Amino acid sequence: xxxxxxxxxxxxxxxxxxxxxxxxxxxxxxxxxxxxxxxxxxxxxxxxxxxxxxxxxxxxxxxxxxxxxxxxxxxxxxxxxxxxxxxxxxxxxxxxxxxxxxxxxxxxxxxxxxxxxxxxxxxxxxxxxxxxxxxxxxxxxxxxxxxxxxxxxxxxxxxxxxxxxxxxxxxxxxxxxxxxxxxxxxxxxxxxxxxxxxxxxxxxxxxxxxxxxxxxxxxxxxxxxxxxxxxxxxxxxxxxxxxxxxxxxxxxxxxxxxxxxxxxxxxxxxxxxxxxxxxxxxxxxxxxxxxxxxxxxxxxxxxxxxxxxxxxxxxxxxxxxxxxxxxxxxxxxxxxxxxxxxxxxxxxxxxxxxxxxxxxxxxxxxxxxxxxxxxxxxxxxxxxxxxxxxxxxxxxxxxxxxxxxxxxxxxxxxxxxxxxxxxxxxxxxxxxxxxxxxxxxxxxxxxxx
Numbered sequence: 313x314x315x316x317x318x319x320x321x322x323x324x325x326x327x328x329x330x331x332x333x334x335x336x337x338x339x340x341x342x343x344x345x346x347x348x349x350x351x352x353x354x355x356x357x358x359x360x361x362x363x364x365x366x367x368x369x370x371x372x373x374x375x376x377x378x379x380x381x382x383x384x385x386x387x388x389x390x391x392x393x394x395x396x397x398x399x400x401x402x403x404x405x406x407x408x409x410x411x412x413x414x415x416x417x418x419x420x421x422x423x424x425x426x427x428x429x430x431x432x433x434x435x436x437x438x439x440x441x442x443x444x445x446x447x448x449x450x451x452x453x454x455x456x457x458x459x460x461x462x463x464x465x466x467x468x469x470x471x472x473x474x475x476x477x478x479x480x481x482x483x484x485x486x487x488x489x490x491x492x493x494x495x496x497x498x499x500x501x502x503x504x505x506x507x508x509x510x511x512x513x514x515x516x517x518x519x520x521x522x523x524x525x526x527x528x529x530x531x532x533x534x535x536x537x538x539x540x541x542x543x544x545x546x547x548x549x550x551x552x553x554x555x556x557x558x559x560x561x562x563x564x565x566x567x568x569x570x571x572x573x574x575x576x577x578x579x580x581x582x583x584x585x586x587x588x589x590x591x592x593x594x595x596x597x598x599x600x601x602x603x604x605x606x607x608x609x610x611x612x613x614x615x616x617x618x619x620x621x622x623x624x625x626x627x628x629x630x631x632x633x634x635x636x637x638x639x640x641x642x643x644x645x646x647x648x649x650x651x652x653x654x655x656x657x658x659x660x661x662x663x664x665x666x667x668x669x670x671x672x673x674x675x676x677x678x679x680x681x682x683x684x685x686x687x688x689x690x691x692x693x694x695x696x697x698x699x700x701x702x703x704x705x706x707x708x709x710x711x712x713x714x715x716x717x718x719x720x721x722x723x724x725x726x727x728x729x730x731x732x733x734x735x736x737x738x739x740x741x742x743x744x745x746x747x748x749x750x751x752x753x754x755x756x757x758x759x760x761x
Contacts, residue, residue, distance in 0.1 A: 319668060325641065326669055333673065336630075336637045340677020341684065343627030344734045348685035348727070350623040352720040354616030359721060361608050365601050369532040370441060374576040374588050374600040386595045387568035396576060399590045401583035404439035406432045407571040408535055411548045415555035418459075418521065418541060420469065420502045423494045426479075427468035428540040431548025434458060439577050442537060447498050447525025456547045459502070459521045462540040463529035466493035497523045506555050514558055519551070534575060545571075581605070627734070630677065631741040638670055638745035666746035667739055674738020678731045685730075689720040696720075 326333045365371060376396070378388035386392060388407075397405045409431030418425035434450040437460075442449065450458045464482050471478040471494065484490050495502075503518040527537035535542075555561070563569070578587045584602045591598050696719045 323669075323672060326672060329641070332637055332640070336633050336673055337677045337680070339630035339633040340627070340674055340734055340738070341681040343623070343630035343737075344678045344681025344730050345684050345688070346626040347620060347623030347733075348682060348722060348730045349688055349720065350619035351616060351726060352685070352689055352722045354612065354619050355723065355726070356719040356721040357615065358609075358612040360719065361612060362605075365605055365608070367532055369534070369601050370577075371581045371601045371605060372578045372584060373440065373534070374578065374584065374591065374598050375534055376574040376576060376591060377597045377599065378570060378572055378574075387570035388572075388574060388596065389568070389570040392570070392594070393574055395594070396574070396591060399587050401579040401587055402576055403579050404433075404436040404577040406436040406440065406575050407545050408432060408573045408575060409545050409548050409552075409571055411543075411552060415507055416551045417505050417507055418502055419472075419505055419518075420495045420500045422471060422473050423469040424472045425465070425469050425541065427462075427465055428535070429548070430535045430540055430542050431545035432535070432542050434460070434542065434544050436577070437542070440533065440575065442530075442533065443528040444525040445528045447523070450524055454524070455522065456544045457519060457521050458544065459523050460537075460542040461497040461523055461526040462537040462542075463526060464539050465526070465541050466495055466497055468539050469494045497526050504551060506551065506558060508558055512558065516554070516558065519547075534573075627737060631737050634670055634673055634738055634741035635745060637673070638666060638742045639748070641666075641669070641745070663746045667742050670738045670742020670746070671735050672738070674735045674741070675731070677738075678734025681734065682727050682730055685727075686722060689722050692720045693718045 362371075376388060390407075393405050393407060396402060411429040411431055413426065413429060416429065418429070434454060435452050438449055444460075445463060450460070467480055467482045469479075480491050480493055482490060482493075500523075502521040502523060504521055505518045506516045508514055508516070521543070527542070529538050530536065531538065556563075576587065576591065578584050581602075584600055585606075588598050588600055588602060
């Protein structure tokens, strides 16, 4: 018997008993729909959590802390950072050097900067995901005097000739217009001046600075490009050393000359644990979003298993329905099976025909169930987005907010997997009835009315 004939006979037998077939298919539809929708919730919640963590900080960045320094501890200096950069899957490394604003003042005409100043590796900023809002990021080999402004750094300049009302705040007026700051990052000239003691008669030459751009605000980055100025770490250390020398500040003998912290960019989220372990083995304490991500990932995996298990119960009930339908079909077609055997039909073809019927029930139920799952997912996401638009859910806002947030996500692999799984459930459910059919005696079956 050809496959075309077996398929035709199987489908014909199914549609002869339309009500029974419809009810059995509906059981598979409900089971498939339950599994897909339940798992889509797990996937949606997991993606929302990942987006929320990305907003909190880059998942592929490790922060090295060097807080508890002793004479015997390793120094977080340039030599150590070169060793860190050689670790597998490390893409970029930058020191984070905090330059005390009381030591150095950035000026432009009569205006003085009062914000944070950080010394970093300017060439590594692009690898860490910093973006220029105006201007550009420094090119490779840019002069040491190149600086970048954070988004609101222009508003951190004060009029040094006024004792009060000497600052402009980045607050829009009633018409939504932002006030102009005292300085313009890209057009004004800037210089760094060493702050001297009041009784000092020493004179220092200001260092001319060139601002090439302002950075997009991102509170998830360390250091944050908001109320801050970024400069080359070499220049920042030179300014610190000049300030210490002119102010007669002695070096602490118990503290090695190194950076307080550094940031490490890793190639992927999966590579973070190994890279972090290697840095910790060097004697440094670290922090990354891995400490938050891993427990959440395990929690999400547990939730997905629970939701998938609940849906699987419905599909198990559907499998029992398929088995029942096929057994009833065998009782009703016993005479037909006997005639097929007498006419010389191969036993395995009879088994295959019943398996095709059972598989067809699983396939049709799975296909319809997937279509319904997409419709239910769309409805849930629409209602969820409407709720977020009204400010009704904090997690949705943190995870992207508004209509972009989705709590039910059905990827292609889930839909295809559900279709294959429902078909396999049909085949497995029909295996016992199919074997039962081939064991029926031909003579006994022909005699049966």
